[in-house]
Amino acid sequence: MNKKIVLFLFACLLTMSVSAKVDPNFYIFLCFGQSNMEGNARIEEQDRQNVDPRFQMMAAVDDKNLGRKIGNWYTAFPPLCRANTGLTPVDYFGRTMVKYLPKNVRVGVITVAVGGCRIEAFMKDSVKNYVANRAPQWMKGMLKAYDNDPYKRLVMLAKKAQKAGVIKGILLHQGESNTGDMVWPSKVAYVYNQLIADLHLKTEDVPLLAGEVVRADGRGRCVAMNKIIDTLPQTIHTAQVISSEGCTNGPDFLHFDPAGYREIGRRYAYKMLALLGHPVYQEVKVPADAKTSLYAEPGNEFPKVDSKNCAWFRIFAPQAQVVKVDICGKRYDLQRDDKGFWTGGTAPLPVGFHYYFLNIDGVNVNDPASDTFFGCCRQSSGIEIPEGDAGNYYHPQLGVAKGQVRSFQYYSKSKNEWRRAMVYTPAEHETSGKKRYPVLYLQHGMGEDETGWSHQGFMQNIMDNLIAGKKAVPMIVVMESGDVKMPYDAKRFSMTNYGSSFYDVMINDLIPAIDSNFRTLSDRDHRAMAGLSWGGHQTFDIVLNHLDKFSYMGGFSGAIFGLNDQTIKTVYNGILSRPDEFNKKIHYLFLGCGSEENMGTPQLITTLQNAGLKVDSIVSPGTAHEWLTWRRCLEHFAQHLFK
Numbered sequence: 001m002n003k004k005i006v007l008f009l010f011a012c013l014l015t016m017s018v019s020a021k022v023d024p025n026f027y028i029f030l031c032f033g034q035s036n037m038e039g040n041a042r043i044e045e046q047d048r049q050n051v052d053p054r055f056q057m058m059a060a061v062d063d064k065n066l067g068r069k070i071g072n073w074y075t076a077f078p079p080l081c082r083a084n085t086g087l088t089p090v091d092y093f094g095r096t097m098v099k100y101l102p103k104n105v106r107v108g109v110i111t112v113a114v115g116g117c118r119i120e121a122f123m124k125d126s127v128k129n130y131v132a133n134r135a136p137q138w139m140k141g142m143l144k145a146y147d148n149d150p151y152k153r154l155v156m157l158a159k160k161a162q163k164a165g166v167i168k169g170i171l172l173h174q175g176e177s178n179t180g181d182m183v184w185p186s187k188v189a190y191v192y193n194q195l196i197a198d199l200h201l202k203t204e205d206v207p208l209l210a211g212e213v214v215r216a217d218g219r220g221r222c223v224a225m226n227k228i229i230d231t232l233p234q235t236i237h238t239a240q241v242i243s244s245e246g247c248t249n250g251p252d253f254l255h256f257d258p259a260g261y262r263e264i265g266r267r268y269a270y271k272m273l274a275l276l277g278h279p280v281y282q283e284v285k286v287p288a289d290a291k292t293s294l295y296a297e298p299g300n301e302f303p304k305v306d307s308k309n310c311a312w313f314r315i316f317a318p319q320a321q322v323v324k325v326d327i328c329g330k331r332y333d334l335q336r337d338d339k340g341f342w343t344g345g346t347a348p349l350p351v352g353f354h355y356y357f358l359n360i361d362g363v364n365v366n367d368p369a370s371d372t373f374f375g376c377c378r379q380s381s382g383i384e385i386p387e388g389d390a391g392n393y394y395h396p397q398l399g400v401a402k403g404q405v406r407s408f409q410y411y412s413k414s415k416n417e418w419r420r421a422m423v424y425t426p427a428e429h430e431t432s433g434k435k436r437y438p439v440l441y442l443q444h445g446m447g448e449d450e451t452g453w454s455h456q457g458f459m460q461n462i463m464d465n466l467i468a469g470k471k472a473v474p475m476i477v478v479m480e481s482g483d484v485k486m487p488y489d490a491k492r493f494s495m496t497n498y499g500s501s502f503y504d505v506m507i508n509d510l511i512p513a514i515d516s517n518f519r520t521l522s523d524r525d526h527r528a529m530a531g532l533s534w535g536g537h538q539t540f541d542i543v544l545n546h547l548d549k550f551s552y553m554g555g556f557s558g559a560i561f562g563l564n565d566q567t568i569k570t571v572y573n574g575i576l577s578r579p580d581e582f583n584k585k586i587h588y589l590f591l592g593c594g595s596e597e598n599m600g601t602p603q604l605i606t607t608l609q610n611a612g613l614k615v616d617s618i619v620s621p622g623t624a625h626e627w628l629t630w631r632r633c634l635e636h637f638a639q640h641l642f643k
Helices: 003-021 089-100 127-134 137-144 150-161 184-198 225-229 258-275 388-394 459-468 501-517 534-543 571-577 579-585 601-610 627-638
Strands: 026-033 055-058 073-075 106-113 166-173 208-211 239-242 311-316 323-327 330-333 341-345 352-360 363-365 372-375 378-385 404-412 417-425 439-443 476-480 527-532 552-556 588-594 616-620
Touching: 026 089, 026 150, 055 089, 055 150, 089 106, 089 166, 089 258, 106 150, 127 150, 150 184, 166 184, 166 258, 184 208, 184 225, 208 258, 239 258, 311 323, 311 352, 323 341, 330 341, 352 627, 388 459, 388 627, 404 459, 404 501, 417 459, 417 501, 439 501, 439 534, 459 476, 459 627, 476 501, 501 534, 527 534, 527 627, 534 552, 552 627, 571 579, 588 601, 588 627, 601 616, 616 627
Parallel strands: 026 106, 026 166, 055 106, 166 208, 208 239, 439 476, 439 527, 527 552, 552 588, 588 616
Antiparallel strands: 055 073, 311 341, 323 330, 323 352, 352 363, 352 378, 372 378, 404 417, 417 476
16 A cells, blocks of 8 residues: 555544544633632532532642642532632533533533733733733742743643533633723733634634623722723624622622622623523513603612503512512513523503512512502502503692691500501691691501501692692691501401401590691591591491591492491491481592492492482592502592581
8 A cells, every 4th residue: 555545544543533532512611810710709518519520620730639630621629720719700600501501511611810910911922021020929829830821821721622622612800900901901802812813713603701890889999990891892792791790799899709709600601601502591671661660769770661551670689590570469470681680571550559579489579679668468569650641630740839748656545555647737737827727537448557648649749739729628637557557367357346446546546636736627527537448448437436526538449348228227326327417417428439449339329329328429440449549539539528
């Protein structure tokens, strides 16, 4: 056989032998940077457990204690950089990658990092000068571990890794030591392009992922560097910036803590997985016309409401498995992004106020981005779906004098306790001298408290606007807790005793306290009571048993059950069966409800009218058992008082 042919065949066999060792399903990632890449946080027991053997690390230095030799592959138990280094983003980058990649794919990492180094330590034309003239003495030992050339070490190991697998990406976490260096992106580009050239790679196949430095809510010692890091994609078109928002830090505000390293490591992985065609999370597109909610806490973008009346929510919960928003018992799924933010929206909601919770892994919690309201028997989050101009009556208006809602504390002898009422006084009250005012006692419903009418119901705006428009007389409005904050339990309560402890408080303590501390007209002709839902029930029980003290009454979606043609003859001492006496004593009776609720109000109206009682009423179109119904009821009711 011809000698040239023999040599050619031998070369082919050698090439085939070498090529056969390269596993296309062994994904290699090069990781370099400074202290946050080499790892500064304590390695905890959870970080040493359950490391999938598919996650491999190539030793960048010899480590006698761990039995590692430079250039060899090992299961990626920490530390991944050098002896005496800590947890790194690379640990949970690799763990997350093998969790979501196909089971036939392995992941290998090579970590070369030097704590405190500038990017110049990885620049081929600068490293010698940096090591000789710029590196501080305490860094010399770390540099020596890489033969005073971290870049050369990284390339040497990468070339060896290419014989076993395929380089799929480069991870960088560096910048603290270059804080304020506006040409840092160009320096990084130099290193990146040199790696691409030296390893015979293609930029389109090997993206660069660069992590932000510690934010610590703006208190990170080098947080200003993030503005420069964030511009990196403008210089390197394949670069992706990994956000550090919400990643917790250590006490030095320079390094992440263990949880912070785990989280930012996962974020590196989520981004790389998406680039490799294995996205873990799908981005939720919030409509561009969505506007921040009225009740969003200052500085928060969410919750939002769009033009279709859909509500949108977002919360940072990187450890959560399932997050939903619960609005009046209906739940909507939120979707997680690669940063740990959960985002999602609802179907179109009716206009008006809605209680809601965020349900995180099965537990209802308040939304930290929203104001809270006492409702649903606890502090709850709330969102308002704007009604438009039709709701102007409950919004503050320019040029309308504002009354005051104050917290009034008084002592109840009936219950031997201090209690609180919210008291509205009209705008003129402070300047009207000795003028006295009629009083409306206005009650909330089951599971709410004395703040409901002023907070959720916009009572003060309704009254201000009515008084300014001369549609209602100036009056004082008193709102107290009706002892119905706790959930109704049929085993503990009956229709007659739930919230009944308030009755003696109202008659014996609250009314005398109000009359003693405010300029009231204290006769029955100038005293009214109304309530929503169970507050309507309480209104009927209190007023109809104390007609010597009240002459106006109203029920808004009132929980007034069991009244029919027969029972009205006996309840409340039979007053409902004596229409002439009733109509003389009660100057105005009002009942209202929403068109979409079923509290029995229409039937009650019919029953009372059939008994000869004068009843005014409205049905709120398109609303259910909700605050918009009750705002409309109050606006109507207040116009008929004390005239």
